[in-house]
Amino acid sequence: MDPEDSSPLLAPSPELLSAVKVFPLIISIKNEVMTRLDSALSWEQLTASDINFAVVRPIVFKYAKLKNMSSVYACLVVRSYFLNAAEEELAYAGLMLSRASLCEILAMKLLGTFATNHIHLVAVLTTVWNPLAGASHQIIDDVCQLLGSQDDDINSPQSALEMAIATEAKQLISSPVTQKVVNDIYSGRIIFSIASNRSMLADNYKPRAIEVYDVRNAPFLDHYRLRVPRYGAILEFLNFVMLLVTFVLCLSTPNMETVAFWEMMFLIFAAAFALEEYTATMEHGWIIYIANMWNAFDAAFLGVFFIYLGFRIRGLVSGDAYYSETAFDVLACAACILFPRLAFFTVSNNVVILSLRVMIKQFVFFIGIAAICFSGLLFTLWTLGKERWTVKSIAWLMVQIWFGNTYLSFGQAASFHPLFGPILMTCFAALSNTLLLTILISILSNTVARIDANATQEYLFQFAITTIEGFKSDALFSYQPPFNILAFLLLKPASYIISPRALHSLNVFLIRLTSFPTLVVIALYERYFTVGQRIRKTGKDAAQSLFQSLPRHIKNMPFVEAIVGSTSNDLYEAIFDVEHDHADADIFQDADSIDERPQLRSYNSAREDPPPSPRVFPGSPRSRSRVRALSINTSHRMSGDMTDAQALLTAVEPAPNVRSPLGRLWARLPSANDAKADATLRKVETILDELKGAPVNQLREEMKELQERQARIENLLLMLTRGMRNETMDSTI
Incomplete structure (x- = not known):
């Protein structure tokens, strides 16, 4: 069974991904960010609650409705635009950096909208997107004219993870959602293939959709497992050990006249290592490659190797032993790179190693600036004492003074000039030993403190870089050195002759043939x-x-x-x-009866469903408000059944004085107002008891009679007023 034929699990189809419009989304996000944010804010201010609700959430809700899987990639492209603008427009650098940070926050929020489906989440981060997808032909032509290139030259898509590394979006990379995807890719639980556009040897015959790896459905010799970063890191370590062993044996048995056996083995492994590193730069670009500091060590070793190779070829062709000796001397300097590089393989992401890496970078930069600044002093001293001193000797003297040997500055100062020599050398000694070294120590100390504070974030950033570098789609990465040289010599010419299907079959055969022991070990490990x-x-x-x-x-x-x-x-x-689906049902069974408020009920209803006694303490504002409500309701319902009044009194009867310790602690002490409220309550009870024995029908008849008398009085008054109005009219006439 061919592993490419396995069906994906809810993965987006290639047709769906190719139909995604990226360019309009990039322009829209850029305009949205520029409109919403017009002031320089720090990361803490951008993540504050007010900015989150006023700025971030509306933008996230707006673009989340589109369900565009390239939204995270588009935010990171816009972030790269604002980072470049911050370097060019220094007057607005703070604002541009704030907008770049906002783009990273938007990418994090939009990425969370795809977290419900793990396969789609992987597709969002790993699918390569073309920034010009969805653009009109006029826009594409304008871009080509600005770049001065053809249509094929601008077809260099990247994934969201690669853009996050290129823009150093460390907050996004260190987020749990992104790290979940990175860990799955590193361990090989998620498998996919990326179409190679910049590879030296591309094999795009059968692209694989994103799917969860199932060892039960995979073939025993699955050559795609060689691209898993977890296994690739182990194989890379073993290959580097072989390179180091051949390097040591080559220097241990040098032969100036001919190429010995171990030197030949070293040349083969070094050439395979150089081919692998060059293929890595072609696959992901120089920016992604150099983001890993250890690749700088590898590039430095390759520089030393090519210098050695040039001197060695010159010595063998001319027969001059001087060039061969120089070649081995240059090669011996590579030990300063190879031996630490082997140690960094095991502890590459340790906090100390991360701090050391950044400190080396800043130290080299600082020394370069100091060398440029003191080159003027070097030229001045050479001009003053060129009769006795050479440029090389003056430079060596300045290096000794720089690293603490200040005695030479005072001893040799007069040899340059009797007046200006001591002045210049004293100033140089003071600047180098007192000022500049103090500044350098302060810079390195701050670097260590900053790296230590963000050690986790930096570690996850480097781990993501290693994972992306390990998952490469170039066919040469499936071959272990030195077999990658053989594959390049065979498959590269064949790619111009045979069909893509035949090239794919030949490539799979060679991979399984050259990596047969490795594939067997991986298969046994994963199955058992x-x-x-x-x-x-x-x-x-x-x-x-x-x-x-x-x-x-x-x-x-x-x-x-x-x-x-x-x-x-x-x-x-x-x-x-344990099973606890309905374990919380007993908690809320009596919630309605507990929270029920006193209501007007009849005596029968009160007996059938007695309300619980509310915990109202005498003298509290709550009890006084209930007394007023009772007096008003009683005055309006005197004609009703007197049992209602009795039920009311039962409903508002104070609860027993049962209090918790906190209730007793915070309970209000009795006061004069409390005693007055109690007296009023007792008076109301007395009045209601007296009204209980009064005949209700008699009260109704008396009230009816009073109403009839009031009506007759109103009629008499109306007649009198009419008579008075008529008399007034007659007198007027």
Whole structure:
């Protein structure tokens, strides 16, 4: 079964990915960021709650509705634009850096919208996008004219992870969502293929969709497992060890007249190493390659190797032993790079190593600036004392003074000039030993403190770079040195002659042939490691059962608890492991009755469903408000059934004085107002008791009679007023 024929698991189709419009999204995000943010803000201010709700969330909701899988990539492209603008427009550098940080925040937020589907999340970060996808032909022609290139030259797509590395979006890379994808790619749980556009030997015959790797459906000799970064790191370490061994043996047995066996082996492994590094730069570009500091060591070794190779060829052709000796002397200097590089393979992402890497970078930069500044002093001293001093001797003297040998500055100062010599050398000694070295130490100390504060973020950033470099689509990366040279010599000419299908078949055959032992080891490891893990798990369960069978006083011994662990942690884990779908149902069963407020009810309803006694303490504002409500309701309902009043009194009867310790602590002490409220409450109870015995029908008849009398009085008054108005009218006439 060919692994390319396996069906993906809910992966986006290539047709869907090719139809995504990227260019309009890039322009829209750029305009949105420039409109929303018009002031320089720090990262802490941009992530504050007010800016998040006012600026970030509206933009995220706007572009999340599009469900465009290239939105994260577009945000990072816009971030690169603002970073370049910050370097060019120094007056607005702060604003441009703030907008670049906002783009990184938007990328993080938009990436979280795809986190529900892990396969789509991987596609968002690993799919290579063309920034001109969705642009009109006029725009593409304008871009070509600005760059002075053809259409094929601008076809260099990148993924969102590569853009994050290129723009140093460390917050995005160190986020848990991104690291989940990076870890899956590094361990080989997620497999995919990237079409090679800049590779030296591209094999794009069968592109693989993104899918979860299942060892049960994979072939035994799966050559794609050689591209897994986890296995690639181990194989790279072994290849580097072979290079170092041949390097040591080559220098141990030098032959000036001819090429010895170990020198030939070293040349083969060094050439294979150079081909691999050059292929890496072609695959991901120089920016991604040089972002890893250890690649700078590799590039430095290759520089030394090519210098050695030039002197060695010159010595063998001319027969001059001087050039051959010089070649071996130059090659010996490469030991200063190879031996530390081997140690950095094992602890490459340690905090000390990360700090050392940045310190070396800043130290080289600082020394370069100091050398340029003191070159004027070198020319001045050579001009003053060129009769006795050469440029080389003056430079060596200045280096000794720079590193602390100040005695030479005073001893040799007069040899340059009797007046200006001591003045110049004293100034140089003061600047180099007092000022500049102090500044250098301060810079390196701040660097260590900054790296130590962001050690986790820096480690995850370097880990992402290693993962992206390890997952390469160039066919040459599937061959281990020195077989990559053989593959290049065979497959590169064949790619111009045979069909892509035949090239793919030949490539798979050569990979399985040259890497047969490695593929067998990987297959056995992936298929039978799970069995070993199951055995270890079973043994752990047996040991746990044995521990649980021990007596209680033995399990609680400090020594045993220190070895096995506290049993309380097991209890906490067991609580959440049991079935608890309806465990919280009893908590809210009586919630309605507990929170029920007093209501007007009849006596019968009160007996059928008695309300709970509310916890209202006498004298509290709540009790006084209820007293007023009772007096008003009673005055309006005197004609009703008097049992309602009794039910009311039962409903508002104060609860027993049952309080918690905090309630007793914060309870208000009785005051004069409380006593007055109690007296008023008792008076209302007395009035209601008196009204209880009054005949209700008699009260109704008396009220009706009063209403009729009031109506007759109103009629008499109306008649009198009419008579008075008529008399007034007659007198007027």
